[in-house]
Amino acid sequence: MNMLRRGYITAPLxxxxxxxxxxxxxxxxxxFATGSAFRPSLLGSLIWGVVIGLSCLRGAVWRPVVAGVVTVVASLIGFGPLVTGEGVSMFSALLGAVAAAGFAAYGLWLMLDEVQPGDNNRHLFEAAVIRFMTGFxxxxxxxxxxxxxxVMxxxxxxxxxxxxxxxxxxxxxxxxxxELFRSYDELFTQFNFGTYLFNSFVISVLTVFITLLFAVPGAYAVARLRFRGRAAFSRSILMIYMVPMIVLALPIYIAFSMTGLRNSLGGIIMIYPVTTIPVALYMLQGYFRGLPAEIEEAGLMDGLSRLAVIWKITLPLSLPAMASVSLYVFMIAWNEFLLAFMLLDDPSKFTLTRGIASLNSSEIPRxxxxxxxxxxTVPIMALFLGLERFMTKGLTAGSVKG
Amino acid sequence: MTDLAPPKGTGPLARREARLAWGLLLPTITAVALVVVLPLLAIFWISVKPVGLADLRAPEVVLREDLRGGPEQAGDEATIRYRLRNSSQDTVITDVSFTDVVPDGLIITELDPRCTLDGSALSCEMGDWQGGYRENLMIPVIVEQAFLDAGGRPQDSTALTQGSASSVLTDGTFTLDNFTRIFSGDEFWGVLGVTVFYTVFGTVGALLFGLFAALLLNKSFKGQGIMRGLYLFPYVSPVIAVAFAWILLFDPFSGSANALLLQMGVTQTSINFFGEKPLALIMVTLFEIWRYFPLSFLFILARMQSIDTDMFEAADMDGASPFQKFWYLSVPQLLGILSVLFLLRFIWTFNKFDDIFLLTGGNAGTRTLTVNVYEQAFAISNIGAGAAVAVVIFGCLLAFSLLFLRFISQEEGL
Structure with missing residues (x-):
């Protein structure tokens, strides 16, 4: 281990x-950017890694700069860490060489500038290694x-x-x-994607509302009210969201086939909320527990009923949690694939995910x-990036299904 | 002085509170019971039934009606023909009957002994039908002018059929064939092996990647929020979209990954990433890690940011090196969340279906237990065997959950 800590060994490594x-x-x-042939060279990396690494040890800044410039020149004549194949334009070859040498030299300078050529103490050595790992x-x-x-x-x-x-x-x-957007145009005009987008949106929004309608009272009861079987109930919620969907999908498929609910958006809207209620309930009860009970008790003392307390005190206080739960439930419903795939066969009633699955055939171009x-992907990403703060909070507040 | 003792039992207030609680929970309990508990029971029921995909459609009486003989003027003779059959090839339909309205202007000359005529209402009792039974019932009639004037056809009034058939789903036949079928042969153990590999490596990989990513972002710098958002992308985007992107990326003929590897000289021939035996399993496991490291990352990062910094300052004073601080301070603090995440992810990876189904369809040695449910039930059309696999999954799950609940009670609140 001590050998490794000597600057003239650490730096080349x-x-x-x-x-x-x-x-x-x-x-x-x-x-990926140009489509031309670029590849890393093992031998080049070995040689120039040693050179740049040594030049970056504690000392004047001109040494790494010179090492970098020399590496660029070497790359251009074909002996650098980055090798170009046939038919690479001069400009992109130069760009590649400069980028490779520049990032290599700058990165190594940041990592190794404090490292002594001779023996280093543990701190300096480990700091250099950590900076390398961070960059990597x-x-x-x-x-x-x-x-x-x-690629997508x-x-x-x-x-x-x-x-x-x-x-x-x-x-x-x-x-x-x-003309670039021809595929999108064809999807919307010939493949009904406008309808699918609308279906997905309506189903997701309805799922969010129905889920909240069920989960808010339930979560409040589990979090605040004392009753026999509370602990057992809160555990069984956890158990339920560990039941795999495919196990439930089979009987649901059978039941829907027999009752004629298959192939209807109504059937989907009946099923989706139930898959999300346990998650929502678990997340919300975690949040409700964190709210101070004193405010609610004050409300009760002033003559509000429990339901009024929930409506007028608890819900306004838990708006951030509601936002994150809604976002999360929306995400689940929007991304749901298995049930839509099994239960929907009629192209006029597809959701987006089911619509994409139907595009996966050899006759339809990739x-x-x-x-x-x-x-x-775009709508859910946009929504998520816009409300990322809620999302991260909500996901970590109550554990979450994946 | 009277005894002052705390009240015993439940008072009226407590009872009211409990009643309210159950009232608030009732909708959820009902919904969950209908969609989760009932199907679970159904799975157990179906797993001991010889049910195929075709049995889901109940056998029914198929009736087609037309007028034969082409009558052209009043007084012509013609025949109403009822073509009847049992839609199922092997199930008996008992007490078949149908009723129909004979159009005005058709006079029935001779009635089949099984039928009765009341005014214009015709009803026939057809008895019991074996599977695959078919019959043409002919009723000769004489056509009157009124019928020709009206221009109608006998089939304009729909005949109502009746008949009761026992469905395999509800009758008393039970079998253990489904279980012997899925356990027999090497296939089951192969599937189990794949599941264990996928679950263990998928879980551990996602945890390690998540830990690494969390260590990277556990400091404040400009753009940290953007990086955090970016690293969550694989988790929030629809699985079907990213799965197809991976398939395209690793396509053996026109995939960019293959082109890149060929160009870099790593391989001489293009690799069929999702089609070769051991490689496909590794690829789906990598996909699982890629898709779910953000979740571990998020949880670990949240825990890291709540660790008290005093401890690290004290360690700095004592001269601890960065690796020592990580190993002796951070890791013990993170062990709790890591073990909970491991159990949670383990169960969910075990349950995962969509990812493998979309990437390989369970081919090339990637069939896990969950994919096997689908495979048995829909590809081989044996619903009963699919349900039997589901029962096996549920059994494993129950074992995991018991383990999990023991841990979660120690790590309350996650």
Missing amino acids: LGVLWVFVIATTVAIAMS GYIFFTAIVIIPFY VLTSLKNQSELIQNPLDFSIDLSKGM QHLMAGSVIA
């Missing part, structure tokens, strides 16, 4: 790892989160032949103007599938 991470990241980013973590998580969504959005803007020709080329030809996915 972190340098090699970091330069390789940066080279890979830049290669992926440039490939940001890049890693951002990449894995963004890439699927990036850009695929929806392309056409079939472009996709087959070069699956990496996600550059957008802006001169096509509105960009339509992705455009449908974008249509389903």
Whole structure:
């Protein structure tokens, strides 16, 4: 362990790892942006990682700068950490080389500037390692989160032949103007997506209202009122939201088939709230418990009935919790797939998720599938980003189903 | 001096409170009982029944009626033909009968012995029908001018049919075939193995990723809110949208991931990520981790931000290094939430259906127990076997829940 803490060992090690991470990241980013061939080079990363790493140890700032510039030059003649293939334009090659060398040198300088060339104490060494892990973590998580969504959005803007020709080329030809949005236009005009959007919206909103209607009194009773079986009840709520949907879906399918409720939005609206009531009840009772009981008791003393207390005191105080529960229930209903898939067969009554599932056939081009996915994702994302504060609070306040 | 003792038993106020509580809970209890408890009982019932998908449609009397003989003027002879059959091939319908209205201007000349005529109302008792039974009932008539004038047809008045059939769902036949069927062969143990792999690695992976992400964002800097929002994206977007995005990304022929790997020289031939035996299972597990690390991240971050900073200051004074602080201070504080999250995620991953169903449809060695329910019930059309798998799932779940409840009581409030 002590060996590792010597600056001239720490620096090249972190340098090699970091330069390789940066080279890979830049290669992926440039490939996705231009569609041309970029790839990281193991040997290049090894050499230049050692060089930049050593240059970044405690000392003058000009050393990492020079190391960076040398790396750019080496990359351009084909010996850097980032290698370009055939047919890469001069501009994007230069951009890639500068980005790779720049991020590598700047990142390593931030990590290693305080590290001594000789022996370091534990703090300096661990701080450098932590800075490396932090940098790596940001890049890693951002990449894995963004890439699927990036692919989703850009695929929806392309056409079939472009996709087959070069699956990496996600550059957008802006001169096509509105033609880019052809898939969306076709979904709305030929595939009924306007109706699906409306259906999903109505079902989700109704689900939220019905859920609150049931869950608010229930949560209040569990949180505030004393009655025999309260603990058992609050546990059975937990138990119930651990029952897997597929187990319930089978008998529900049978019952709906026999009563003719299958294929009707009414049936869906009957089922959705029940799947969300336990979650909502659990989240709300957690919040109600946190409210000071004294205010409610004051209300009772002044002659309000319990129901009036709930209506006039508890509910106004718990508006933030209601917002987060509503948002969460809306999200569940909007994203629900299994029940919609099993219970709806009639294309005029599809919800969005069911509509997207129906696009998954070999006759329908993939960009339509992705455009449908974008249509389903954008509203819930917008809603969520707008109300993110409530969402995070609500999710952590009462534990939540996933 | 009289005895001063606290009141015993429940007083009127307490009783009123309890009554109100039950009143408030009643709608929820009713709804949950109807949609959760009843189906659960139904699952147990169905699992010991030989029910196929086709049995869901109750056998019924199918009746088609038309006028044969093409009468052109008054006095012509014709025949009303009733084509009757049992819609089921193997179920008996008992006490079949139908009633119909004979149109004005048709005079019945000869009546089948099973039928009676009252004015224009015709009713026939057809007795019991075996499965697959069919019959043409002919009723000869003489046509009058009134019928030709009206221009009607006998089928304009719909005949009402009756008949009772016993459904497999409700009769007294029971079988254990469903269970022997799902437990027999290696398939079940394969499915169980896949489920365990998926659940354990999916849960642990999501927890570790969540912990890592939470450590990253557990400091305030500009743009922290945006990063936090971004990292929650996989969790809030519809599963169907992200699942299809993954399928496209990893498509063997035109997927970007394959193109990237080929170009970087990692592989020489394109890889069928969701179609090869061990790889597909790893991919669906990675998808599970990717989709649910935000949830662990959120909970762990919330817990981290509530840890008292005094402790860390004291550790700094004592010269603890960053890793020591993490290992000896943060980790013990986080153990509670980590264990609760582990149990919760374990159960929910075990229950997960949509993700695998959308990504691979349970093919290429990714069939978990939940996917097997669907597979048995709908792909093989054996509802009973599907229900039997569901019962097995429920049994596992009950065991987990008992474990979970023991922990949750220690970690009250999460």
